[in-house]
Amino acid sequence: MDKHERLKVAVQKSGRLTENSLDLLARCGLKYTRGKDQLLCYGENMPLDVLLVRDDDIPDLVQEDVCDLGIVGLNVVEEKRLGFLARGRAPLFEQLQTLDYGRCRLSIAVPEKMPYSGPASLAGKRIATTYPNILSKWLADRGVRAEVVVLSGAVEIAPRLGRADLICDLVSTGGTLQANSLREVEKVFESQAVLIRTPVPLPPEKEDWMRRMLVRIDGVQQVKESKYIMLHAPRSALPEIRRLLPGSESPTVIPLDGLGDKVAVHAVCRENVFWETLESLKGAGASAVLVLPVEKMLA
Ligand code: ATP
Ligand code: ZN
Numbered sequence: 001m002d003k004h005e006r007l008k009v010a011v012q013k014s015g016r017l018t019e020n021s022l023d024l025l026a027r028c029g030l031k032y033t034r035g036k037d038q039l040l041c042y043g044e045n046m047p048l049d050v051l052l053v054r055d056d057d058i059p060d061l062v063q064e065d066v067c068d069l070g071i072v073g074l075n076v077v078e079e080k081r082l083g084f085l086a087r088g089r090a091p092l093f094e095q096l097q098t099l100d101y102g103r104c105r106l107s108i109a110v111p112e113k114m115p116y117s118g119p120a121s122l123a124g125k126r127i128a129t130t131y132p133n134i135l136s137k138w139l140a141d142r143g144v145r146a147e148v149v150v151l152s153g154a155v156e157i158a159p160r161l162g163r164a165d166l167i168c169d170l171v172s173t174g175g176t177l178q179a180n181s182l183r184e185v186e187k188v189f190e191s192q193a194v195l196i197r198t199p200v201p202l203p204p205e206k207e208d209w210m211r212r213m214l215v216r217i218d219g220v221q222q223v224k225e226s227k228y229i230m231l232h233a234p235r236s237a238l239p240e241i242r243r244l245l246p247g248s249e250s251p252t253v254i255p256l257d258g259l260g261d262k263v264a265v266h267a268v269c270r271e272n273v274f275w276e277t278l279e280s281l282k283g284a285g286a287s288a289v290l291v292l293p294v295e296k297m298l299a
Contacts, residue, residue: 102193
């Protein structure tokens with residue numbers, strides 16, 4: 001296949017999204033070798049290469065049609081999108097699907113001693129952030145006039161350095177805030193990893209691979225939490241057992257030879273199965289309960 005017919009996927013080179021993103025592609029069946037320059041992973045068994053870049057560059061690479069697909073935080077996508085809208089242009093990437101990792105929130109945090117009683121408390125203050133577009137929109141929506149101080153990193157130490165009064169930064173556990181004596185007071189934006197693609201139509205073969213990858217990514221996402229449950233139960237207990245099986249579609253019911261009224265029930269559950277559920281199933285009359293991980297799923 002011609003070089004230009006290979007799908008290019010942009011992934012963060014080294015950071016919080018890297019491991020999960022490469023793992024996702026591997027679960028989709030991709031086997032790759034990492035190039036000498038460490039920038040390109042060459043897909044060995046699919047016409048698909050992975051470009052490893054800074055996360056902030058991913059929307060642009062997709063936008064400029066250098067990459068066909070990108071995996072990046074919704075926070076980065078939204079910041080870019082608002083930046084484009086502010087300049088009267090539409091962003092040239094399409095958001096396809098959210099992925100179940102990279103969860104965090106963009107929050108406003110104030111020094112522990114600063115009083116805070118709502119957005120009005122921010123009026124006239126200097127707020128340090130690397131997300132000026134998202135923050136400015138949030139402030140404007142609430143009619144708050146504050147000074148947005150744009151930094152490129154190390155936002156959490158800006159108040160101590162006297163560069164700002166408070167910050168607006170990404171938080172997941174809150175540990176960094178605590179370590180810097182900051183208190184989270186507003187959640188401005190919730191984020192997780194997302195898949196974006198170029199809106200430019202691709203040559204048919206490439207488009208076909210893109211479609212196949214999307215189906216596989218969807219399958220991988222569904223499988224993560226899914227379990228296959230097998231159990232024995234008296235037929236009369238079936239309604240209660242069906243009610244207890246978390247997120248399952250119609251189970252398969254199989255008669256058991258020589259066991260009279262007893263049947264075997266097999267079901268795929270789209271949610272994790274906890275011990276509590278197993279105990280309830282047993283209480284409802286189930287026995288010989290087995291829970292197996294699901295490896296692949298194609299809806
Ligand atoms: P790069 O060198 O690629 O620019 P970075 O320092 O901007 O790296 P990371 O800190 O690795 O990026 O974060 C990448 C993405 O991970 C963020 O944009 C966000 O979507 C997500 N993320 C999840 N949890 C957090 C968190 N606690 N702090 C920051 N980002 C988080
Ligand atoms: Zn970055």
